[in-house]
Amino acid sequence: MKSAVDRLTPLGVMVLALLREDDMHPYEMIRLMRHRHDDRIVSVTNGTMYHTVARLEKSGLLAEVGVDRDGNRPERTTYTLTDAGHEVVQDWVRRELPLLDRHVEFRVALAEAHNLPREDVVALLSTRREHLARARDELADGIAHARESKTGPASVIEQYLIEIDRERALLAADHDWLADLLERLAHPDFVWGSHEKTDRYLAQREAARS
Template sequence: MSRPITPLALTVLRMLCDGPMHPYEMQQRIRDHAYDHAVKITHGSLYHSVERLASCGLIEPLETSREGRRPERTVYAVTTAGRDAAQFRLAELLSRPTEEFPLFGTGLAFINLLPESEVARHLRSRAVALEAALAGHQTAHDSLLKQGIERYKLIDQEWLIARLRCELDFVRGLGDDLESGRLTWKDNETRAICHPRPRPRPQLNDDKGAS
């Protein structure tokens, strides 16, 4: 594929590595395994991804069948090239940090557009939502472990829970700093508007510095 394999395409390849199946069965497995908690998936996007993988030779149709008046269902299998591509892409995702642009970061970048008290109030609301999400995911995770689900199948949930905890701590701390006055921008509003934010200085390579 000329472009990197998308998370949804990787999901399709991963499922087909377990055995051939048709897209409708993929949808059911996605729900059963909660893949839609880790990857954004819609009905249309799943079928589009399947078609694109097939056109690239990463999966191949095995048979097409029809039951009654239902639409035809094509069973697909992963090819050797598809399995290799999935393993390569997974290695990339695990080993290389990728620059992402979460919406919360956008809000923090322009935080001084609102008064400190209003920002603190919004952060308190966010903290409540994070607490609820954290409790829900932790309960679901613990329940699955008690049911005997292997830990390796829940590692993405562990990561989600860790991220929620980290964000909750950050949001609470930032709210405390705003409410106590330790953080303010009242006296710097004009300067902040007229002058751009300083860019982080790049880190020097240790090898170059030693030469």
């Protein structure tokens, strides 16, 4: 039987993370995600949002706290995050941050990593960096061996190495970027976690509600 973490989709994680900020109705969530360009990472439509919210409510990860009507607009149901919802976001991000080959999940986990303590994120991303280095080196060794084997069953002509060489380069770039991020995260001036809600944030929320 799947756990709550296993059943959670990337969009579901982002919905729960929004509710960590404040109670919201689905329409506000959609507007806020689009304003922040979160739809670069996951598809956000009215249908997927309302379906996701319904599933999360059924799972006990969020709960209805009120229904409002403004003029002739349809009723809007506002939701709040449950204790279980708080925990599952953190558990999901912890699981996904160190994993390779789950590209969408990693992007969401990275976007929501600020929901974890800084030291946890540093540890998880350090593990990911080790995995990247190992995968990069294994590919590099394999390519070098293929290029050195001019004859026999191990020989490979260059045209068949193009894709794997690209993968090695991407792993190397990802590793170097992550090493730089870890240095920045270690600096006390790198703002992390919850912080004061600025005028810009409040204006963004107000625009999303309208």
